[in-house]
Amino acid sequence: MLKLSRAILHSATAAGLAMACSATVSAGDYQNTAQASTMASEMARDHGFAEEQLTAVFADAVRKQAILDAISRPAEKVKPWKDYRPIFLNTSRISNGVSFWNKHADALARAEKEYGVPAQTIVAIIGVETLYGGNTGSWRVIDALTTLCFDYPPRAVFFCQQLKEYLLLARQEQLDPLLLKGSYAGAMGLPQFMPSSFRAYAVDFDNDGHIDIWGNPTDAIGSVANYFKQHGWTSGGDVVSRATVTGDKAAEGLTVGIEPTLNVGQLRALGWSSSTVLPDELKVTAFRFDGAEGEEYWLGLPNFYAITRYNRSAMYAMAVYQLSNAILQAKGTP
Secondary structure (H helix, E strand, O other): OOOOOOEEEEEOOOOOOEEEEEOOOOOOOOOOOHHHHHHHHHHHHHHOOOHHHHHHHHHHOOOOHHHHHHHHOOOOOOOOHHHHHHHHOOHHHHHHHHHHHHHOHHHHHHHHHHHOOOHHHHHHHHHHHHOOOOOOOOEEHHHHHHHHHHHOHHHHHHHHHHHHHHHHHHHHHOOOOOOOEEOOOOOEOOOOEOHHHHHHHOOOOOOOOOOOOOOOHHHHHHHHHHHHHHOOOOOOOOOEEEEEEOOOOHHHHOOOOOOOOEEHHHHHHOOEEEOOOOOOOOEEEEEEEEEOOEEEEEEEOHHHHHHHOOOOOHHHHHHHHHHHHHHHHHHOOO
16 A cells, blocks of 8 residues: 655644645646646635645646547447457456455455355456456556546546545545556556545455555455445346347347346347246346357346446446356366
8 A cells, every 4th residue: 555655744624634745746737727726726625625735736747648648539349249258258367366366265255245245256356457456557546637637628527526536535545646556547456446436435344444455455355345235236146147039029128228228027028038037027238249159148137237337338247247257167166
């Protein structure tokens, strides 16, 4: 965890609010800009920060053109499932998942017991997001979020809120906001939480008084489990059911987007059949993948929908699910 080394704590209010920032800063791209001044004033007014302290933080932030180029780049053509799946389901990611599970077995078992989320699901999320902590991002979070807040108008509202949340979490955890690293969009740590998710769902799972999702796998494990529980994960529930379709109305049942709109009974009337027994009234996400052996039809159940709260993609959720099963199978019974 990136504790205060050359950083100092500043008193922010009479109530003792404090935030970490470096003792010395150099002039950056946002020194004395109107946007940074406004942000500093708002945070001082709304959250009790010392305005001059935030001015110093923003003065050290650097505008990153590479981040603006990356986020503005036209979206790549969506890969079909037959090409997307091997990216995440491969020998390396499966074997490293088993190793991560073995190394952190106690924390994973406790998370499963306390939150009801299977150990293999937690491992798979961390494996998909960061290769079990091997690639957590190399951008300074302060650079990423100031760049996107101040210089990317299409999503300025979102990223300015994330910047505020980031400053709050740095103060909360007594971290130097100039040192933390993450993705070019500001996602952080083993689980790649955005600052708002950190503040809402990250937990101090080893009870050491600090939440560290960067260097403490135990906290990352508990935080992922808590995220899923808070997003409706049902302990013991299935994730998907393989489906078959008949007739000329089956395509009418396909879900547009992720949000479930039709229930099992309605889909049955359109020619859908599930491989497992499901109640007619259950709303599901109905989707079709272009698999290696042809078309695949699936029904996403409530736990599938919970995975999509992490990343709003049916292929992402299925990759996590199938990777979790592959890791569980490879690990075997202790």
